[in-house]
Amino acid sequence: MFGIKADWSLEVFERYFTLDDYGAGGDVRWCSGCGDFAILNTVHRVLRDAQVPPEKSVAVSGIGCSSRMPHYMGTYGFHGLHGRALPVANGIKSRRPDLDVWVATGDGDCFSIGAGPWLHALHLNMNMVILVFDNGIYGLTKKQTSPTTKQGTKTNTHPRGALLPPLNPLTITLGVTNVSFVAQVVDWNPPLLYETIKAAHEHRGTSFVRILQRCPVFSEEFTKPLQENPDKFILLEHEQGVTVEDNVKRLFHNVIEHDPSDWLSAMKYAKDNEAIPLGILFKDPDAIVYEDLSSQGLGMTNEEKAAGLNAAFDKFSI
């Protein structure tokens, strides 16, 4: 019904994409003051700057406020099930390495119900960007404890305060074999956010970016103290990691040179509860990328397939 146009490649050549091409055009339905807007806009900018054809990009998500993100993209999108964005994203990429894949997930979606997929997607290290919108709370379902909720924070499931010290997504992520890109950033520093997501997008492999995200409605206490006191952060800089302009850097009093190939020191920074690291903690350009294996045999012709199938049958013939 829809034949391949002969001049299709030509057409691509002539296209130039603006920010609008990456937005869905409609209303973006997050609360005012929500950090998700900043993340969305940054993704639009990174895509625009990379001039990825919108039809070649797929935004995949689970369920949550953050997981609404694909609906606000002008690309293809897959707004699936709670906790299951990653297997779907991996599946998309498995036989379509040509697609540019983004995953939007939340702290509940990724670290709670999605914990299994999280570890195993990191292990597969398929080329995609995982953006964790971490607001330290369940937003969409209205304020329940998430794995990153601070101990003592009052939520609807723990009205007398969350019971446990929060999980540290960075130390767990770094602990996964074949992990290849680990970064942390905040939604309210646009230049740093841009540089980090851009680096994540350019990296070949699974780029895990934890974004500390404002949710003024349900978890103001999660980011407010950090917004008010940048001294709580330590900015990790490196030519192999991210670098930002001086005016941005000046916001942070603690800036440190950190080589992202140094796993153990990445682990050390990740563990530090006093000085929260921002920037790229770890990067390994040489990790195995699973779609290099899973996409083998793509494009085999029907003749070749028939021959292969015949050979298979031969084994059972008389």
Added chain:
Amino acid sequence: MFGIKADWSLEVFERYFTLDDYGAGGDVRWCSGCGDFAILNTVHRVLRDAQVPPEKSVAVSGIGCSSRMPHYMGTYGFHGLHGRALPVANGIKSRRPDLDVWVATGDGDCFSIGAGPWLHALHLNMNMVILVFDNGIYGLTKKQTSPTTKQGTKTNTHPRGALLPPLNPLTITLGVTNVSFVAQVVDWNPPLLYETIKAAHEHRGTSFVRILQRCPVFSEEFTKPLQENPDKFILLEHEQGVTVEDNVKRLFHNVIEHDPSDWLSAMKYAKDNEAIPLGILFKDPDAIVYEDLSSQGLGMTNEEKAAGLNAAFDKFSI
């Protein structure tokens, strides 16, 4: 029907348990040469030495060869679903802190399908011992790749060799907040196995013990090189960790003093692929134990409950 006997506590006092009390009496159905036997026997010994009344102990498992373990125990047991031993064990403990809980799980059961429960059970840190029978393969289902299968090992799902470097269960485990006891041991060194499992049992909190386990039927190559070459190991000794007799120690050429309260150096040893650490990598006696919270209110009388319920109703009355 079965009223509480007045002399029950007296009876307990007089009981002495032998190894037989911890076995199920019937045939143990593992292959000959399977490392699971050694683990089972060690658990029996630890229980005997601790004189835990068999009826107070519960062995919980998922599905796999290893998960058959409860059937060979003279205690209560729960042989549940693949990957789900930990939530069940946690639930048992939640309102029955008096029970002594053991979890038997496999590398597939715990690290693959059970990855989510694994992280979250560590986070809860309930007082129990998790024994991971890690044979680097799916045993029960006959030789499929597990998360710890060595890259290149030929399995039935990867007949041309496992595709990825194996997950490292130790670095992931150590990355979980509130983790309180992490050890690694081999099934073929009974004294070390005993000391480690004993220490795990004595520790208050979730004791995670990864046991490298022989499966002569499906994954000889997983342990054979290690059995043949103890130099591949590094034995971590400490008065807060495990210590073994000199004759055991002599088997290992690399013995190192390691303080299990030192998280970062635990991480360093855990990461090392050349010198595989044995012994206790990490221990934190002060981590929060979830059943201390979940069992609050136990033993409330019916009068108190009725009063509490009435108070609840009062809020909605006119």
Added chain:
Amino acid sequence: MNDHTTHSQEKPQQLDEHIVEIVSDSGEGAQKCGQTFGIIGGKMGNGIWTVEIIPAEIQPPARTPAGGSGNRVRVGSKIMTNMGNEADLVVGFNEQVLYARIANGAYKKGTIVLLENKWATDPQEKIRDQYAFAIKEFRDNGLIVHELAIEEECLKIVKNARKGKNMFVLGMLCRIYNRDTELGLTEIHNTFKHKGEKVVKPNQDLFKVGYQFAKDNLDYFYTIPPYEGAEQELKDIVVTNGNTALGLGVMAAGMEMVSMYPITPATSASHYVADVFNQVGGFVHQAEDEIAAIGFAIGASYAGKTACTITSGPGMALKTEMIGLAVMAEVPLVIVNVQRGGPSTGLPTKVEQADLLSALYGEPGDAPKIVIAAATIPECFEFVIMARKLAEEFRTPVILLTDANLATGVQPWLRPEIKEEWFSPPIDQSPWNKDIPAYDWDDQTGLSQRPIPGQPDGMYVLTGLSHTEHSKVSYNSETNQITSQHRSRKIAALQSTLKAPIIHGVESQEDEGDLLVVAWGSTIGAIEESIDRLNDQGYNVASLHLRFLSPLEPNLKEIFSRYKKVMTVEINYSDATNAPMINEENRRYAQLAHVLRAQFALDIDCWSVVYGHPLQPGMVIEELTQHLDAITA
């Protein structure tokens, strides 16, 4: 009491009932206003029924049809059992939010609309135009629109009218319906007291001003007397929604553990329990997902503390494997499914009753279990108590179905007298009789007693594999056949203890009828009201509402035989008979109809819709009339 809140001299017009809606942008507090208005009604001895109007997002954009948030309150002089048909009076904080309600068929010609008028003079031309256009359209469609300067009035006492307007409107409504202002002021006090007097005061002031404003500006002045007997009942009444009732039920059942994972519309039950569970020594465990939640509950249950897990559709789907385990290993357990619209994530906040078949047949293999459904808010309470007892006596998981309609609807109900027998007995730790196997199945009933960890000599290993009475794994043919029989027979054994259901709409059981409507769950009010009205109109129609779905209540076959036609009315999907492609060889029936057809091999018809909102008697009557006319034609 201030002068301006004393009752007017003019005499209010007496009503049997009215349906009132308050609709605002999300965050403007119309829900609170409606709930409070409902509670005041309940406390004055009216029958009430409330339904939340829920927007699609947390903070949807202002002034959009999708953003409408609020409450519908049906208040009358009899016990109310459903949301009724079109509203009589509506307060709109802007005109746009009313569009979705209109699309939903919530209003009729003659519905009074009290509308905030500030949009008429909005600085943005677009808004002014929208407003003017809407007013005209509303009026053209027969709505009676009053444009009121609500915000302007509020601003006279508070700086930010967005917060507070709702209490002003509450005041207005209390005047219009001649409510007890003391009750209103007390409710406001209760709502805001934890924020301190500096918040209570202005809200109470707004209430009073609103009251006066309505008195001064509106001719509407009604009174709705309490229902008969209300006065003496009042002291025994509680006013809650179904999820709160559920939470109270958990506590009353003596369960000590709710193990859950958040999901709409189930979560608020757990929120409530989390808030007060410590009063009865219980604990809410928020697990990492629904599988872990039920696994945790099964663990607690296995260890002697029968637990409860509460969820909705997608969560139920995830629990499938664990439910199968609980059936196979006979673990007592209470699973509450607060149904929402499906399939998949579907309609998270909307009502549907489409999880019946999956509750009955969702697990691979043969997995008989008890399935019950609450029809009313008090049943949300009572059925949890029953479920725990059934679970333990029949050594099985019990699925209790409620729905989004029950979950959020508010109703007054008789405060039960607490019975200690509701609570579970302390767990048995005395020695087990060695001669009794862990599954000592009774041949006739399939029932057995279970040892609890800690009981000396009771040691056994629970397993989901096929097993003998000693819980030993067995792949023996006979064992599998016989144990399957036991698990099935238990359910039949329960049936033999149940009473035949009561039929609504006929004088005596012997009456024959033209049509019997069979239904289940939260539709009871709308259906019974419809049946009553149809019988008043001279039709011969009855209804029967099932609480037990597995086993079915007894005597149904005989009852069905007394009617010319039997059909179900449900809120789930079924193919219409006249739809394209559909014929009797492929028509997909509503879920209860399916169950009854399979059981009784009777040609039971159905009518069902998946509009995401509760049934309205109007729709039901319209549909049933057609069937009745066809039967009697």
Added chain:
Amino acid sequence: MNDHTTHSQEKPQQLDEHIVEIVSDSGEGAQKCGQTFGIIGGKMGNGIWTVEIIPAEIQPPARTPAGGSGNRVRVGSKIMTNMGNEADLVVGFNEQVLYARIANGAYKKGTIVLLENKWATDPQEKIRDQYAFAIKEFRDNGLIVHELAIEEECLKIVKNARKGKNMFVLGMLCRIYNRDTELGLTEIHNTFKHKGEKVVKPNQDLFKVGYQFAKDNLDYFYTIPPYEGAEQELKDIVVTNGNTALGLGVMAAGMEMVSMYPITPATSASHYVADVFNQVGGFVHQAEDEIAAIGFAIGASYAGKTACTITSGPGMALKTEMIGLAVMAEVPLVIVNVQRGGPSTGLPTKVEQADLLSALYGEPGDAPKIVIAAATIPECFEFVIMARKLAEEFRTPVILLTDANLATGVQPWLRPEIKEEWFSPPIDQSPWNKDIPAYDWDDQTGLSQRPIPGQPDGMYVLTGLSHTEHSKVSYNSETNQITSQHRSRKIAALQSTLKAPIIHGVESQEDEGDLLVVAWGSTIGAIEESIDRLNDQGYNVASLHLRFLSPLEPNLKEIFSRYKKVMTVEINYSDATNAPMINEENRRYAQLAHVLRAQFALDIDCWSVVYGHPLQPGMVIEELTQHLDAITA
């Protein structure tokens, strides 16, 4: 060829068929022996049917009833379709492993038992006693026992008889059944060639010695001629089990992705595919669990590469939520469920057909989908091809049900001629027509075309929430009602393209009959054989085997009306009518019976058992005779 393997001069006795079992301790190779014996038969033009005898553990203890491992081979002069009744000849490596088979009713009076005799002189007294006791018991029960010095003979050529005895036995059987020794030697060569000539040689030697041994020591000498037409078919025949056929089907369907998680008895299909998938450019992904496996498959399918996921009961349970998503968002997908015994982990290696209801109704909400069931091994192949096409054309997940019986049974079948049209076309990457929404539902059929990522102008966001034709989230009542209709109507649309099923056992469609047996899945052979025999006996009985379960095949109502009684025969649980507590208000029906009763409101009876083994014609005939006698009485 050596002298001692040339055919004997004496004339073999000609048989129509024989059922042969080889049973050993696990690890002694009886399975390999039986399989090879079956393949030789297949290659000689016999009809064969094999069933694996699977022990409960990987390495169960030696010499125990639980440990029996081996193969049953039914071999005959007609196409074989089921495992038959009791065996005619059995080779036992020890006496204990035969006990479980006896308990299973596998043998009869007169069954020949060839038994290893070394146990008679075992150093352990206990073993000697067990052996002597068993021999006596076997003989008392009518078995014809020959004690043979198998091990002793083997030790003459190899040091360790445990490895190799099976090939000796293969040789024996080849003599007894007058098999082509060249074929035997070639199969042995193929089996061991990757281990080198030093392994091939001794095994071939053992085979030859075994052959001679049987010739010298046993009077049994049979021949089973090929079935008619076998000769010309032979060149087009392949011999495989159902899981291999499934794997070939995946490749033939042009699917490039199998995403799976290991589970018995499904896994071997994926093993096979993993082995050869690269020959057609495909890839097997082993996910971390079944949820991730189907999620991955859905991802690949969404991206244009319709994928397949293969699993069994517990795995299906875990996939429930994802299947609901695939239905709601209309993602083409092939889900194969190789059914095993349930509920829960149940009977992992045994056959059952008890996942029909969960396949149909497992998901919360209304989730219509296509469900088909293979009845034969070649259908395991063909139906995957069909499933992929249906999935894409109807934009829906398709569940293909097979079972443990098909999975491991070996049968010869016609090698199909490969058609390129089977393969999926290359994915479309041309621009999408902007005017066509992502779900351009046809009002009549509910069908629509879908954009594939990469297609310019086709961009849409798939969601499991209720959505419009543009895939925009919508909580609108009408949208939900209408889109539910579309999803349901698609299935009806498929039905309108199907042919009415063929009835077995009657000459013409117009024949009326006493009894119609309706069934599905792997029971076809046993049932049709039973029907034939009953008709031969003068009864008037027919059967109908359904491949489509959703939608049902057309015309059933009319067909059913032609019979005095309609009943299903299934391998799943149903309450017997005369069981305690059971009556018509609570009887739980077999699963297909349930489905047919619900659809047609006809009183369709059923007979079903959960013995974990395939149906035997003997049992079926016995049961049907009773029904037939009751009807005609």
